[in-house]
Amino acid sequence: MIVIGGGPAGLAAAIEANKAGLPAEDILILERDREAGGILNQCIHAGFGLHHFGEELTGPEYAARFLEEAKARNIPCLTNTMALSLSEDRTVTFVSPTEGLSRVSADAIVLAMGCRERTRGALNIAGTRPAGIFTAGTAQRLVNIDGYLPGRKVVILGSGDIGLIMARRLTLEGAKVLRVCELMPYSGGLPRNLAQCLDDFGIPLYLSHTVVSISGKERVEGVTVAEVDENRRPIPGTEEYVPCDTLLLSVGLLPENELTREAGIALDPVTGGAVVDETMQTSLPGIFACGNVLHVHDLVDYVTEEAGRAGRSAAQFVLNGLDGTTRKTIPVKAFSGVRYVMPQLVHTDAEAPLTLFFRVDNNYRNKVLTVSADGEPVYQIKKRILVPGQMENVVLRSDALNRMKNASSVSVSLSDPDGKEGSR
């Protein structure tokens, strides 16, 4: 089994595969960075592990628990090693300083390459292209790993968690964070991060605002901010010039799926990741996916859980040749208010309990979430608050699964308690 990516997803997949009976010497983790641990290495803030370990850890502490376990189990991990290509027959080509260019065929592959940051927000902004424009994650790496402060007077575009965490971090490092602008009328970040990263330091959040142009020749000298209308277009006359030397972009993450696409694996246009069934298997037998490469997670605890499932399924595939493709699957679709559901396919004989993960497309209050099989509700639950920034889940027990068995499709949707669909 080859695991591509040594972040929390890759590590948990390898550990769980080993626990499921796959010998450590039959596992190989490929990690392109100089150390495993993934994005957690630069996330020095606390906020990891409350679900999984019942205590609040920092990113590196959370990673350390898995790095130590992988080491204790003697699971081989090649660092400074980049997977360059993946073929349909599960052959991986990779390059590393010790092994050179190698090609290895595996019985099972786990895709755990994580995400990269969207830069789209930068491309749309008018004006000059001076130094001083960073993605929030790059700034995080500069501050927390390399020890550089990217600037002193900072405007942040986008209120995702990384942007919020960086607002606090830069403030603690002595920079002045002037404001955070969010295009949408709500923040995509966790409410706790709005409270402890912005409110604690008196950093203002401007909802429905964007940066319309950047000024400065060599270095950023300022940005022009404007309010946007409901179609997210800047409202003329609301422009305001904000002098600053740095613009951080926190405009979302994109699953890193070049290898997946190249191998011909089916992708979900909404998540940007592979289409998987509940065993985490992709459209190619023996290739599994988990973590941020599959869909963007806000909590690493769920990554660990999901990756564990992928690792166990991959181990079973290697040990028993368990081929999911001979079993029948039902498509699971998102409707009114629900942006996507993962897994996108469920086997008719899926084991209970089955968890469906989903995200909503707006802020909602007091809604009913319904899982239906061919239009017939099989499970309903009231949800008090639903926000796009938080991944939600529903757990289906055997009674619901039994009622789904013979359906041709399953849907997940939001409605008002009185039965009306979709309204906010």
Next chain:
Amino acid sequence: MTTKELTCVVCPMGCQITISLDEDGTVLSVEGNTCKRGDTYARNELTDPRRTLTSTVVILGGTDKLLPVKTDAPIPKKDLLRAREALRELTVTAPVACGDVLCTDFLGLGVSIVSGKTVEAC
């Protein structure tokens, strides 16, 4: 009677809590929290708001340039910036293990500074 709205930051649920107070500041009720920890958080937030500080310190002779550190317990919110500045004075030498105590009773706040990562000597 007055009310105060706040977001519980104890866990990622981020419950919206409403505290009701009478004229002399006595807490009449705490509502909106999902668990007991939220109640405790809300009451402390009124009298003695505290946060855990996470930051980095310079590490010499190691495979990394910076070592992530944290206070082993929350410190008063008003001391966060001062504590961050004081951490600049702290330099450690590799090797350091995750969980090692680097400094006790930091700034007289009664908390220790703990290493958040294992860094080998190079």
